[in-house]
Amino acid sequence: MRILAAFDKCKGSLSAREICSLAKDVISSRSSLDHVQTMPLTDGGEGFADLLTNAKDGSFHSVFAKDSRGREKEVKIGIISSADIDPDLQEFINLPCPGNIAVIEMSSIAGLADLMEEERNPWLTSTFGVGQLLKHCDKYEVSLILLGIGGSSTNDMGVGALSSLGVKFIDGDDLPVSFPSPETWSNIKEISTNSLSTLPPIRIACDVSNQLLGKGGATYQFGLQKGLCPDRKQEMEEEMLQMSASLARAFQKPLSFREQEGSGAAGGIGYGLSLAFDTSFVSGFSLISKWFNLEEAVKESDLILTGEGRFDRTSLYGKGPFEIIRMASNYGKNIILLAGSVESEAVKECKIKFPNIEVVSFGNDQLSLNENLARAPEFFSNELLKQLSNY
Template sequence: MRVVVAPDSFKGSVAADDAARALARGWLAHRPNDDVRLLPLADGGEGTVDAFAAALPDAERRTTVAPGPDGRPVDAAWLLLPDRTAVLELAQSSGLPLMATPDPLGAHTYGLGVVARAALDAGATRLVIGLGGSASTDGGTGALRALGLRLHDDQGRELPLGGAALAGLARLDTTDLVPAPPGAVQLLVDVTAPLTGAAGAAAVYGPQKGAGPAEIALLDGALRRFADLAGGDPDQPGAGAAGGTAYGLAALWGATITRGASTIAALVGLADALAGADVVLTGEGRFDETSLAGKVVGSLLKAADSAGTPVGVVAGQIGGPVPGSVSAAVSLVELAGSVEAALGEPARWLAEAGELLSRRLTGGQGDGSGRTAAGSREPS
């Protein structure tokens, strides 16, 4: 049997590559004779740089020290490709796991702008920026400020960083804003949310960043104020990605918003892999209705359905009904007995899940001695 193992990262717990290896190890424990291909994916969030690096071995990995979302320095990895395209990942510099404690009003994306500037200084002529896993709801103003944008209140004072400060925004000054690279800026997003409103950045994703109802209302109003002055299209699907960073970079830097999952899937050859597979395993930290709106698992389910390939899904937690396109699903929390246990040994429970799915998806039938497909790495 030919098996493709293509998970996203399990945010804050295990990288996509490590998750794929653990799932494959579990599958092969029950069916050691199957051909298993590892194809870790990303959608613009955690693992985007690694997914590009795996698919493009000529990419040069670099690291820039930048202010994290709470101001503490972090090491942010990015790639410089031979054609002078730089691949950046917001999660590396401004991601939620980088916060010591949640700060939904003050967290910012300044570090992303520092990394973007470093890429431009290194000679990048095109930027591909993965947007996902953001700690902030600042409309990307932190990143833009690192690139030279100035934001002032009605007294001419420069605003502090963070989304809440945008409520006092009176004037934008783009005089010193660094020009976008000549080859353009492509944003890889994992959501279809607009900037504001009931389905917007603050309302939908603010709670994940520690925002309560009053803070959500404040942040939503602050983003509206920013949009009133910045122009652009705050209602564009995906504008609300990464706390509105997609909107800010599109409105003031001319960036284009694209689906990250489909872009990366095309890069790594997912369609060809599915066409030759008997089954595919995928997964993410939490599977719920948002998984079906442009994220890795939702995009893979559509592709697998078109290819007629059965899908097994593994998630840290399953937060809603599992669609009929999923042949089998496993929750790591249920398997481990608690959130703490699942987070404490993610590789162990992913391997358990891989073995369990091998039984469910094959009717319990095992086979003989094992191997992995050509080009895959032996799980260890």
């Protein structure tokens, strides 16, 4: 039997690469007759630069930049030659000309997972370091930047990134705000774009369609998971409303940029960058699918294994495992989705649309979250072996 194992990460326990490797080990222990192909997934967060760069035999380059709380951190960016990119993939990312492609992972420098619980506060976090990584690309003759924005800790619309890229944010005392975060915005009286750096086109890999503002926007949809106090949501929304308008005026762009699909992802970084640079969004799943020739792998397989840390209603809106399910169902494939935890309503909706799927949780609801995370490899392996006994 030909089996495709295409998993996203289980946040806090297993990377996408680790869970795919576990699946392969379990399948191999069961039968030597099964052929297994692994394909780690990424939502633009953890593993984005590593997976894409390694797949095209690219190189990694170390960069020192400030994390979302202003501390120096060493991270890596990937550099890939456009000559190693298939023509249809070049067309998909709208490559403007031959040259190098930089692959940058926002979460590597401004990731939520890097912060302790008590440090998670979107009033104080900034994308300053993301701008530093973008600026560093001028050393490598880059003709395009691929930016993955999953797993971020910020809600600053890219103001921090713009600051490190030359935009001046001046306070009431005519002094520059050196590390702008939403907490400092009320002090900003002037924005100057005269010293803005030059960047090649940016393609943001994103599967979130939320607009910047409103109940479905950055603050209301994602603020709480980044540490925002519930009773300060409206206050943050009002700051976003005012600063987004100030940025639009500074760059002489229409306020309609706030209504772009995806402008609310990752705290609105795409909004800020799109005002200043040639920036557009690409489907993260479509990018991964084309990068790894995923559809062909699905067509050639008899059984599809996929999953993530938690399968809930948000999974039904463009996340990798759900898109795998959709693709596999188009070819009539049997599918098993394994997640650490599952939401019953999401499972019900998924099975109505795709009856050829089994959705199972490998977590133990009698144990604490910390113990489930610590024992995730064990629980995943046992549940997968149990599910495979039906095939």
